[in-house]
Structures are given as C-alpha cells and as structure tokens.
Amino acid sequence: MTAALELQGLSKQFGQLKVTQDVSLKLEKGVRHALIGPNGAGKSTLVHQITGLLQPSKGRVLLNGTDITGMSPEKRVKLGLARTFQINSLFNRLTVAENIGLALSAREGRDGRLFSSITQSPELMDEAAALLHSLGLLELAGRTISDLAYGQRRLIEIALALALKPSVLLLDEPVAGVPSTEGARLFDLLERLPQDVAVLVIEHDMDLVFRFAQRITVLVEGAVLVEGTVKEVRNDPRVRAVYLGERHHG
Template identity: 80%
Template sequence: MNPVLELQGLSKQFGQLKVTQNVNLSLHPGARHALIGPNGAGKSTLVHQITGLLKPSAGKVLLGGQDVTGLSPEKRVKLGLARTFQINSLFNNLTVAENIGLALQAREGMDGYLMRDITHDSALMDEAAVLLESLSLLDLAHRNIVELAYGQRRMIEIALALALKPRVLLLDEPVAGVPSTEGSRLFDLLERLPAEVATLVIEHDMDLVFRFAKRITVLVEGAVLVEDDVQAVRTDPRVRAVYLGERHEHAA
C-alpha cells in the first residue's frame, strides 16, 4: 500500500538557523500517527511545510504520490490535505449545520451561493446531518456557534475538516485550551474518525497521544530522534531523557 503523505528529507533553514533537518515521514491510509517533541523542536515549522505555508529549503512533500512541494495550501486541500488550524474560522452567528453546509459547498465548488440558500438545500443539509451524526454531534446541529463551549467548537472544527473528505487530516493540538470536563468527549470524537483517513496529530498532551496514536515520531532540535510504535517510544530512554530534561544525544 502506497503512502498518502510522504516527507522526503524535509529541511528548513532561516539564515544559519536550522529549524527542521532531513525529516522523513510516511503516512498510509488509516494511519494514526502523533508528532511530539519539546518546545522549540520544530513541530510547527514542519507542519507549515506540509501544508504549504512555508517553502522548505530542501526536500519534498508528496500527497498520494504527487509532488506538492511547490503547491499552495489551497491546492493541497483540493488534493485531500486538511488541517484543523486552517479550518477554524467558524461563522459565530450561523448554526453548526450551516457551518458544515458552507464547508460542503466549498468542497463542491459551490461557495459562490448565498449563505441563506444553504438551509433550503435538502441534499446539503442531509449530508451535514449524516456527518454530524457519525461524530455524535447531531445534538449540536441547530445551535449557533456563539452558544457553544470552547471544547465543542474544537469538535466542530474537526467536523468541518472532515466535510472536505480529506485523505490526510492534520490535527493541530486538538485539546489545547479544552477543559478536562470537555476533553473526554473530544477524545471520544477522535476515536470515531473515518478509518480510511490518515491522521497526524501534533500534540503536547501525552494522555491523548498514547490513547490515539499507533505510531509516534519524536522531533528534537528539528530532527527525528526516534519513530516507533507507542510502547517502544514510551520506554525509549532517549525520549524519557528529552522530557525529563536530562542530557541526551541523538544521531545526526
């Protein structure tokens, strides 16, 4: 099975500062992969290169085997790459269903239509309802975004991303700022993500990482320290050293 997302020797340098260094990563359909690392490890810079917000100094980004290194973020979305960070502009005075409907319109190239027409499009509203029900969010469909708690808004952002029918979903710190009382429902939602979608979560919350991911890449000083399954990463002394602040070494 061919990877749906592949990074080949991805590097980014600002002057003499090397922010990411020769990063290789492959995600196959259905992957549940986490990217972790201490502050300043280069995680955000790496993700910006994946999505097209930053042009790499060296290396390639392939999506479904196609080299997308020179493509804009918008074109990458059209090819199946969605990131919650890019999809978080919710329309506060519209309902959840209307927000989902707008995302569905954009996916089909119908975003030139007036917003007021969305609720009169039964096919669009039916698809929005099916998506929300699959994520156990149908009870929020008729509520305005402005009425929702922060954790609920984060869940709707994920639903918006899924409305684009991505092959690859990047979850950018999905539980950041979410109270623990709302976090458990968000965890449950993540476990209901479509099985065929390759998912890369960038996260500091180790409870989420160990619960969600099947494989983990640890980034330190812009380079991959280790990539392995969850149990191997949890017990790796190099990883423990990084997170305990002890002296560590890693291969160049």
C-alpha cells in the same frame, strides 16, 4: 502501497538557523500517527511545510504519491489535505449545521456566500446531518457557533475539516485550552474519525498520544530523534531523557 503522506528529507533554514533537519516521515493510509517533541523542537515549522504555508529549503512533500511541495495551501486542500480550522474561520452567527453546509458547498465548488441556498439544499443539509451524527455531534446541529463552549467549538472545527473529505487530516494540538470536563468528548470524537483518513496529530498531552496513536515520531531540535510504535517510543531511554521533568507540557 502509496503512502497517504510522505515527507522526504525536508530541511528548512532561516539564515544560519536550521529549524528542520532532514526530516523523513511516512503516513500510511488510515494510520493514527503522532508528532511529539519538546517546545522549540520545530513541530509548527514542519506542519507549515506540510500545509504549504512555508516552503522547505530542501526535500519534498508527497500526498498520495503526488508531489505537492510547490503547491499552494488551497490546492493541497483540494487534493485531500485538511487541517483543523481555527476558531476564527467559523461563522459565529450561523448554526453548526450551516457552517458544515458551507464547508460542503465549498468542497462542491458552489458559491459559499449564498447562505440561503445551503439551507434550501436538502442534499447538503442531509450530508451535514449525517456527518454530525457519525461524530456524535448531531445534538449541536441547531446551535449557533457563538452559543458553544470552547471545547464544543474545537469539535466542530474537526467536523468542518472532515466535511472536506480529506485523505490526510492534521490535528494541531486538538485539546489545547479545552477544559478536562470537555476533553472526554474530544477523545470520543478522535476515536470516531473515519478509518480511511490518515491522521497526524501534533500534541503535548502524552496521555492523548499514547491512547490515540499507532505510531509516534519524536522531533528534537528539528530532527527525528526516534520513530516507532507507542510501546517502542514509551520505552526508549532517549525519549525519557528528553521528556524528563516535562511529561505533561513537553
């Protein structure tokens, strides 16, 4: 079966500095996969190669069997690769539902600048409401983004990424900066993500990783140290050695 996302021998060098070293990784369709590793392990550089912000020096990135290595970030999104939007991409003066409507209209290739057409498009607003309802966020639909707490904004970022109907969703430290009181909502949302979407979560919080992931890849100094199930990774002495003393902020 074709993997949703496959990295084949990715390597990245900046001059003499090797930041990604022959990384191979397979995400099966609908899997929950975590990428972990201590600070400086090269996780961000790897994610940038997946999304197209950086070109690998060697190796290939495949999305549902298609080689996307040379494609722009925008083209990758159109083919089904979504990454959580950063806060500044939300339209602060618009409501949550209008923001979702914009993402839906962008997916449909409509002109997203025509705000009025979104609210006057019943099918788009229905789809926005259905998406928010499926994620347990419907009560936020009428709130403007600027009125939301930080943790709620992170929830809406994930909803926006899902509006693009991706086959692969990259979650880059979804709970970073979210107060623990709001963290529970985020956990709930992660567990409600559509089963057919493969999710790669890059995360420091081991509690989240062990609760959410089915498979884990541990990256150390730009190379894969170990990959396996939660149990295998949790019990691996090499992983324990790497994380000794940095269990919650590795």
